Amino acid sequence: MAKKINLDFVDSIGENKSAFSKQSTSSVEGVVLKLGILYAKHMADELNKANAVSSGRGADSLNPSEVIINKNTTSVNINGNFYLKFVDKGVNGWANSRGSIYSFRTKGVAKDGAMVKSIKEYLTHQKGLGADKYKINRPINAKEEARKKLQNIDITTRRAMTVAYMIKRMGIKPTHFIQKATEKVKKDIAKELGEAFANDIISQLN
Numbered sequence: 001m002a003k004k005i006n007l008d009f010v011d012s013i014g015e016n017k018s019a020f021s022k023q024s025t026s027s028v029e030g031v032v033l034k035l036g037i038l039y040a041k042h043m044a045d046e047l048n049k050a051n052a053v054s055s056g057r058g059a060d061s062l063n064p065s066e067v068i069i070n071k072n073t074t075s076v077n078i079n080g081n082f083y084l085k086f087v088d089k090g091v092n093g094w095a096n097s098r099g100s101i102y103s104f105r106t107k108g109v110a111k112d113g114a115m116v117k118s119i120k121e122y123l124t125h126q127k128g129l130g131a132d133k134y135k136i137n138r139p140i141n142a143k144e145e146a147r148k149k150l151q152n153i154d155i156t157t158r159r160a161m162t163v164a165y166m167i168k169r170m171g172i173k174p175t176h177f178i179q180k181a182t183e184k185v186k187k188d189i190a191k192e193l194g195e196a197f198a199n200d201i202i203s204q205l206n
Contacts, residue, residue, distance in 0.1 A: 029067050029074065031196040036064030036076035038188050042181035043078065047087070050175040058084050090174030098171040109164045111157055119160040119167075 044059035058081055065077040085102075092103040109116060 028193070028196045029069070031192045032067050032074055032076050033064065035185060035188055035192055036067075036078060039076075039181060039185045040064050040078050040080075042184045043080070043177055046175070046177035046180045047084075050087075050177055057081065058087065086172060087175055088178045091172040093167070093169050093171030096170045098173055100171070100174060104168045104171070107165075107168060109161050109168065111161055113164075115164045115167075116157065116160045119163050120156055123156060123159055123163070 040062040043062050047059045047062075061079070061081040061084070063079055065079060068075050068077070089102055090098040090100040092098050092100050094104055094107055
C-alpha cells in the first residue's frame, strides 16, 4: 500500500515561475517530509482507534518515503503492509456485502494458510479473548474431539480456522482510516505549507 501527498497545486501560485530561484535545500521539501510523517502517524492513530490490527504490525508498517522531486511535482509516499488496503476499504463476505470493491473469492479455509496463521498469532496475543466475538469458546464434544485428533489440528488452529471461516462468510467491515487520516493531514498541509513559503521568501530576502 502506498499513498502520496501530491503538491502539484503549488505550481499555480504566482504569475511568473521565472521570478523564483531554485534553492539547494528548500524548506518546502522539509515540510513535505514532515507532512509525510504526520500523515503516517494519523493513519496509525486511526488504525489503533478502529482496533483493526491488534498486533500493531499494520500501524508500525506505515512510514513515509524520501521526498520525491520531479520536474513539476514534489511528493512523498506513505508505505505500509499491502493488506491495509483491505482494512481500509473492507472486504465483502460470500454471505454478506460490506459495500467494498474487494471480495473473498473462496469459502474454504486452509489450516496452513496465511489467514489462519495470522489469526492464530492474534488469538495467542489476545490469549483467546478474540474468540468470544465469533462464539467459538464452546466445549468440544467427543465426536469433534475425535475428528480434531484425526486431523491432527490443535485447539488454537481449530479456533483460528473457525474465525477465518466467519470472516470469509461475513466479510470485513471497512474502517476508512486512510480517508480519516487524509482529512487531518489536509489541515496540516494548509498550516505547514504556509510557514514553508514564508521561510523561503525570507531566505531570498536575506
